[in-house]
Amino acid sequence: MRLPTDDELLAQLAEYVAIASDSRSAPMETMREAAGWLAARLAFANGRVEETDGFPVVRGEWLGAPGAPTVLVYGHYDVQPTGDLAEWTTPPFQTVIDGDVVRGRGVTDDKGPVLLVLALAEAMLAADGALPVNLKFLIEGEEEIGSPHLPAYVRAHAAELAADLVISADGAMWRPSEPSLSVASKGLVAMDVVVTAADRDLHSGRYGGTVANPVHALAAVVASFHGPDGAVAVEGFYDGVDELTPERRAELDAVDFDEEAYRASVGVPEVAGEAGYSTLERLWERPTLEVNGITAGGKYSVIPHRAVAHVTCRLVGTQDPDAVAAAVTGHVRSLRLPGVEVAVHTDEGRVPAYRIDPEHPAIRSATAALEEVYPGQEVLLAVIAGTLPAATLFEDVLGAKTLFFSFATADEQHHAPNEFFRIRRFGEGMRAWRALWTGLAAWEPRAVAAVGVAS
Amino acid sequence: MRLPTDDELLAQLAEYVAIASDSRSAPMETMREAAGWLAARLAFANGRVEETDGFPVVRGEWLGAPGAPTVLVYGHYDVQPTGDLAEWTTPPFQTVIDGDVVRGRGVTDDKGPVLLVLALAEAMLAADGALPVNLKFLIEGEEEIGSPHLPAYVRAHAAELAADLVISADGAMWRPSEPSLSVASKGLVAMDVVVTAADRDLHSGRYGGTVANPVHALAAVVASFHGPDGAVAVEGFYDGVDELTPERRAELDAVDFDEEAYRASVGVPEVAGEAGYSTLERLWERPTLEVNGITAGGKYSVIPHRAVAHVTCRLVGTQDPDAVAAAVTGHVRSLRLPGVEVAVHTDEGRVPAYRIDPEHPAIRSATAALEEVYPGQEVLLAVIAGTLPAATLFEDVLGAKTLFFSFATADEQHHAPNEFFRIRRFGEGMRAWRALWTGLAAWEPRAVAAVGVAS
Numbered sequence: 001m002r003l004p005t006d007d008e009l010l011a012q013l014a015e016y017v018a019i020a021s022d023s024r025s026a027p028m029e030t031m032r033e034a035a036g037w038l039a040a041r042l043a044f045a046n047g048r049v050e051e052t053d054g055f056p057v058v059r060g061e062w063l064g065a066p067g068a069p070t071v072l073v074y075g076h077y078d079v080q081p082t083g084d085l086a087e088w089t090t091p092p093f094q095t096v097i098d099g100d101v102v103r104g105r106g107v108t109d110d111k112g113p114v115l116l117v118l119a120l121a122e123a124m125l126a127a128d129g130a131l132p133v134n135l136k137f138l139i140e141g142e143e144e145i146g147s148p149h150l151p152a153y154v155r156a157h158a159a160e161l162a163a164d165l166v167i168s169a170d171g172a173m174w175r176p177s178e179p180s181l182s183v184a185s186k187g188l189v190a191m192d193v194v195v196t197a198a199d200r201d202l203h204s205g206r207y208g209g210t211v212a213n214p215v216h217a218l219a220a221v222v223a224s225f226h227g228p229d230g231a232v233a234v235e236g237f238y239d240g241v242d243e244l245t246p247e248r249r250a251e252l253d254a255v256d257f258d259e260e261a262y263r264a265s266v267g268v269p270e271v272a273g274e275a276g277y278s279t280l281e282r283l284w285e286r287p288t289l290e291v292n293g294i295t296a297g298g299k300y301s302v303i304p305h306r307a308v309a310h311v312t313c314r315l316v317g318t319q320d321p322d323a324v325a326a327a328v329t330g331h332v333r334s335l336r337l338p339g340v341e342v343a344v345h346t347d348e349g350r351v352p353a354y355r356i357d358p359e360h361p362a363i364r365s366a367t368a369a370l371e372e373v374y375p376g377q378e379v380l381l382a383v384i385a386g387t388l389p390a391a392t393l394f395e396d397v398l399g400a401k402t403l404f405f406s407f408a409t410a411d412e413q414h415h416a417p418n419e420f421f422r423i424r425r426f427g428e429g430m431r432a433w434r435a436l437w438t439g440l441a442a443w444e445p446r447a448v449a450a451v452g453v454a455s
Numbered sequence: 456m457r458l459p460t461d462d463e464l465l466a467q468l469a470e471y472v473a474i475a476s477d478s479r480s481a482p483m484e485t486m487r488e489a490a491g492w493l494a495a496r497l498a499f500a501n502g503r504v505e506e507t508d509g510f511p512v513v514r515g516e517w518l519g520a521p522g523a524p525t526v527l528v529y530g531h532y533d534v535q536p537t538g539d540l541a542e543w544t545t546p547p548f549q550t551v552i553d554g555d556v557v558r559g560r561g562v563t564d565d566k567g568p569v570l571l572v573l574a575l576a577e578a579m580l581a582a583d584g585a586l587p588v589n590l591k592f593l594i595e596g597e598e599e600i601g602s603p604h605l606p607a608y609v610r611a612h613a614a615e616l617a618a619d620l621v622i623s624a625d626g627a628m629w630r631p632s633e634p635s636l637s638v639a640s641k642g643l644v645a646m647d648v649v650v651t652a653a654d655r656d657l658h659s660g661r662y663g664g665t666v667a668n669p670v671h672a673l674a675a676v677v678a679s680f681h682g683p684d685g686a687v688a689v690e691g692f693y694d695g696v697d698e699l700t701p702e703r704r705a706e707l708d709a710v711d712f713d714e715e716a717y718r719a720s721v722g723v724p725e726v727a728g729e730a731g732y733s734t735l736e737r738l739w740e741r742p743t744l745e746v747n748g749i750t751a752g753g754k755y756s757v758i759p760h761r762a763v764a765h766v767t768c769r770l771v772g773t774q775d776p777d778a779v780a781a782a783v784t785g786h787v788r789s790l791r792l793p794g795v796e797v798a799v800h801t802d803e804g805r806v807p808a809y810r811i812d813p814e815h816p817a818i819r820s821a822t823a824a825l826e827e828v829y830p831g832q833e834v835l836l837a838v839i840a841g842t843l844p845a846a847t848l849f850e851d852v853l854g855a856k857t858l859f860f861s862f863a864t865a866d867e868q869h870h871a872p873n874e875f876f877r878i879r880r881f882g883e884g885m886r887a888w889r890a891l892w893t894g895l896a897a898w899e900p901r902a903v904a905a906v907g908v909a910s
Contacts, residue, residue: 024755083656083753144755172661186660190756199722201538201871205641205769205841206627209743210717210734212727215764216681216746222674262665267654272667272794279665288664291671292757297748300479300536300599301645301767302870304748309670312756314660339727386660415757416656 001127004119009112009426010102012041012119014095016111017104023055023078023145031055031141034077038139041115044122045137054149055141062125063134068441070134072163072400074390075114075170076143079106080415087417100423101412107421108412110170113429114139116407117169120430132441136163140390143170146190146349147389154397165362165440166394171404174382175411176422178256179370181363182404185384185391186287187315187353189325191346193221193332194308197339201302212339214307215296221332221342222309225289229275232289236327240318244277244285252280255380265411284383288314289328314387321350351389354402361443362403369435373428386414405436456582459574464567464881465557467496467574469550471566472559478510478533478600486510486596489532493594496570499577500592509604510596517576518589523896525589527618527855529845530569530625531598534561535870542872556867556875563867563876565625568884569594571862572624575885587896591618595845598625601645601804602844609852620817620895621849626859629837630866631877634825636818637859640839640846641742642770642808644780646801648676648787649763652794656757667794669762670751676787676797677764680744684730687744691782695773699732699740707735710835720866739838743769744783769840776805806844809857816898817858824890828883841869860891 020026021034032049038058039047045060058077063070082092082105090096092105102112124131138161140150154161174180195214202211227233244252257280263271273282282288291311297304313324329344356363358381367379384404391402407429413419475481476489487504493513494502500515513532518525537547537560545551547560557567579586593616595605609616629635650669657666682688699707712735718726728737737743746766752759768779784799811818813836822834839859846857862884868874 081753081755083755083757087655188660197723200542200868200873202721203841203865203870204743204745204747204767205643205839206865206869207721207738208745208767208769208840209728209737209741210726211721211723213745215749216677219674219677219746219749222671223678226671266657266662266666268652268666268794269796270794271665273664282664283662286664288659290659290663290668290758291674291751292659292755293752293759294670294674294749294762296746297765298536298538300538300747300765300870302538302747303745307749310752310755312659312663314663339723339725341724384660385663386658410658410661413655414661415658415755418655 001123003427003430004123006423006426009115009119010095010097010423012115013102013107013112016115017095017106018093020093021078021106021141022081023142024081028055031078035141038077041118042137044125045135047137052149052153057141057153058137058139060137061135062121062131064130065132065134068133069164069443070136070162071437071440072136072138072161072166072394073117074166074168074402075110075139076141077111077139078141078144079109079111080144083417089418098420101420102423103418103420105419107419108172108408109414109419110406110408112421112426113169113406113408116426116429117433120433124434132437136161143390146347148348150390151393154393158397161398163398163400166398166400166402168388168390168402168404169406171384171388171406172408172410172414173406174380176409178377178380179374180380180382181366181370182384183358183363183381184353184355185386185388187319187321188312188349188351188387188389189315189321189346190310190312190349191325191328191344192308192310193218194306194343194345195221196306196341198303198305201297201305204301204303207303211303213303214340215304217337217340217342218294218296218307218309220337221335222291222294224331224335230272231274232287234289234327234331237289237324238287239323240320241287242317244281248285249281252278252284255280283385285316287316287319314385316353319353321352325350349389351387351392354388354391356401356403360401362401365439365443366403366405366436368439369432372435373432405433407432456578458882458885459578461878461881464570464574465550465552465878467570468557468562468567471570472550472561473548475548476533476561476596477536478597479536483510486533490596493532496573497592499580500590502592507604507608512596512608513592513594515592516590517580517586519585520587520589523588524619524898525591525617526892526895527591527593527616527621527849527853528572529621529623529857530565530594531596532566532594533596533599534564534566535599538872544873553875555879556877558873558875560874562874563863564869564874565861565863567876567880568624568861568863571881571884572888575888579889587892591616598845601802603803605845606848609848613852616853618853618855621853621855621857623843623845623857623859624861626839626843626861627863627865627867627869628861629835631864633832633835634829635835635837636821636825637839638813638818638836639808639810640841640843642774642776643767643804643806643842643844644770644776644801645765645767645804646780646783646799647763647765648673649761649798649800650676651761651796653758653760656752656760659756659758662758666758668758669795670759672792672795672797673749673751673762673764675792676790677746677749679786679790685727686729687742689744689782689786692744692779693742694778695775696742697772699736703740704736707733707739710735738840740771742771742774769842771808774808776807780805804844806842806847809843809846811856811858815856817856820894820898821858821860821891823894824887827890828887860888
């Protein structure tokens with residue numbers, strides 16, 4: 001059969017990226033347009049837009065393989081905000097081909113990786129009249145804001161969405177140098193720390209030195225989050241985090257990881273982090289607390305009356321997102337901050353860490369599929385240090401494990417200006433998904449589901 | 456003679472405020488429009504717009520009183536940025552009368568206080584055909600950005616600007632409860648602290664915990680600026696600051712100052728500041744270091760690659776702005792901040808603290824003028840905790856002291872949203888300026904100048 005060409009997929013991607021489906025700021029109309037565009041691409045599977053209490057989801061199914069396993073393909077059509085437009089070298093909502101990559105907001109997270117699955121399924125159906133497995137599709141529009149309405153939707157439609165396995169087109173290969181599969185991802189809990197003092201901005205001359213400055217207080221809060229050893233200095237933060245076993249340390253040590261290349265790839269003067277751990281251990285095994293942004297006043301002579309920091313904690317092991325939020329809140333409240341008021345607002349989306357057993361049949365089939373597409377290269381079992389909230393949800397509600405099988409790569413400036421996607425991943429991705437579906441068809445569906453639930 | 460009415464001045468102010476002369480962001484065209492508008496108001500004094508290397512100045516002079524002193528009236532036609540528009544209850548560039556006050560950006564700082572002087576001089580000339588003193592006018596367009604081009608302009612035009620006394624229509628009465636004169640103002644030096652790490656924003660999951668976060672580092676910098684006692688913890692910062700004498704403490708203690716009313720007026724939960732000093736001592740006698748704004752990232756899941764804090768230090772005594780900038784820079788460089796790069800950029804405008812002798816003839820004439828307008832009220836000699844860079848310049852170049860004689864009041868939300876001006880100050884201000892000019896006319900000009908230079 002003939003797979004869609006890169007040019008065909010790039011033409012589709014150009015249309016799709018042009019719909020600025022930034023779930024933090026786009027109006028409902030734009031989000032509906034993106035959903036509708038995608039539903040049209042799913043015509044072969046009765047693609048349609050379904051309402052939720054937030055932005056709609058895109059659904060579809062092709063169930064013409066009785067007796068074969070049923071796979072729920074998950075992805076999202078929303079994208080991150082652009083951030084500072086001045087830092088983009090190309091227009092964010094216009095795809096630009098730049099050598100081997102295509103640039104634009106969402107090309108890798110995850111409009112490109114979703115598109116290639118849809119194009120593949122359509123082409124296989126057109127060529128063969130059938131697919132090796134039953135496919136259901138659930139493409140949401142709120143992944144980048146923590147999927148606030150997905151849980152209710154999935155619970156309400158659990159029977160329709162029932163599957164033996166979820167395969168997520170979201171996620172990313174760890175790096176471009178070898179094929180990899182993710183066997184774990186970090187959890188997430190996010191919050192805003194809001195410090196207020198006066199009832200308005202005050203002139204820094206006429207009032208300076210007589211009232212507390214919320215920026216100073218917020219800086220004290222942020223500075224207190226980590227100790228001099230780089231560890232998170234919030235009491236109770238590490239509850240549920242197991243110390244690394246010598247075996248796991250040895251496994252990580254065996255991974256071909258060039259710290260200097262990593263440092264250079266992000267352009268930092270030196271790597272930094274929690275004392276006593278290697279960069280890879282910090283990345284894959286240790287929870288983090290990062291301030292994602294801080295805002296107060298402007299560059300002129302005021303004492304701002306309000307200062308806000310947005311904080312995200314990435315969780316591992318059995319860390320409980322609610323307990324972590326409570327620990328951070330308690331820590332902030334325990335600080336002596338005269339003259340200001342401090343509040344901590346925890347975001348709705350709270351996700352525990354996720355794992356899939358490396359022996360799970362889906363991991364074995366996926367490994368075989370990658371070995372077919374990347375002959376002679378060993379498939380690395382990696383950790384997604386990011387968060388995929390849907391995986392926990394699907395396990396809880398559908399009883400199905402999620403295999404992350406994205407052809408994004410983690411260095412493609414996800415969530416940052418100048419996001420890009422390697423064009424070769426279109427073809428590699430389509431060949432790999434085809435091999436995966438073919439491999440999964442040989443499994444007894446119940447066997448897949450049983451291991452999924454048990455692991 | 457008939458003074459202009461409030462309605463007449465409000466009509467003029469409406470036109471003037473509508474020209475959004477924000478010197479941080481307005482185009483040259485808008486600044487020229489404001490200057491031109493003001494020059495037309497100075498037609499009685501050959502008003503004109505003159506070029507500088509930045510925004511133009513407005514000049515004028517009426518020199519028809521030979522033998523009488525010459526007064527240079529100073530003010531500015533530029534205004535502060537609006538800040539967050541959401542915090543304004545009225546459109547910033549449209550005057551709105553709200554009971555006893557008029558609202559709008561620049562109404563009190565200092566379009567209103569300048570307008571009343573021009574209207575008064577014009578009316579006096581129309582009524583009497585002469586003024587009691589010679590008047591020169593210099594209204595600049597860069598006061599709110601630290602007057603970067605004023606020094607060169609004043610030096611180049613020193614002979615034309617020569618005066619026995621400068622009277623500034625900029626500044627403010629300390630509070631609405633009694634007439635006051637300023638005998639000192641704080642100096643200023645401002646800087647940006649810029650922390651950078653990676654060469655782009657990084658996903659806080661995919662990279663979190665492995666590279667330094669510039670927000671954490673900047674928070675550590677800001678948190679290090681003050682000790683737990685609220686004092687500035689930068690070595691050398693207090694060089695040139697004399698400890699308060701028991702006499703000065705007694706003077707300040709004798710000022711009728713209601714700390715609880717002050718606290719309530721700005722809406723803070725409690726006053727706060729340097730330990731060992733009263734609120735009034737902190738305000739009038741102690742230097743400060745305030746972070747005016749901080750910016751990094753946005754509210755989404757990144758590790759920002761850059762974080763910036765804008766800092767202003769208000770200076771007293773003989774603190775040297777360059778030495779303070781160097782002390783802050785040295786302090787920041789001395790901090791251990793692994794994995795980031797830190798730079799401190801000091802702004803161009805640097806102003807030492809300013810004083811005028813309370814026995815200066817200008818202060819005595821001004822006191823008499825205020826006593827005439829506010830009968831039965833004692834005139835308070837106060838300190839402007841803000842900064843008036845022009846005063847130092849005029850002393851250096853013209854050898855003339857500056858009397859601050861503004862009819863703004865310090866609580867009128869200078870530099871903040873919802874700036875306002877008390878309408879009654881139009882009439883009070885015109886009567887007071889008239890009495891001041893009349894009083895000054897009785898002085899031997901050389902006597903005024905001599906004390907000015909000597910004090």
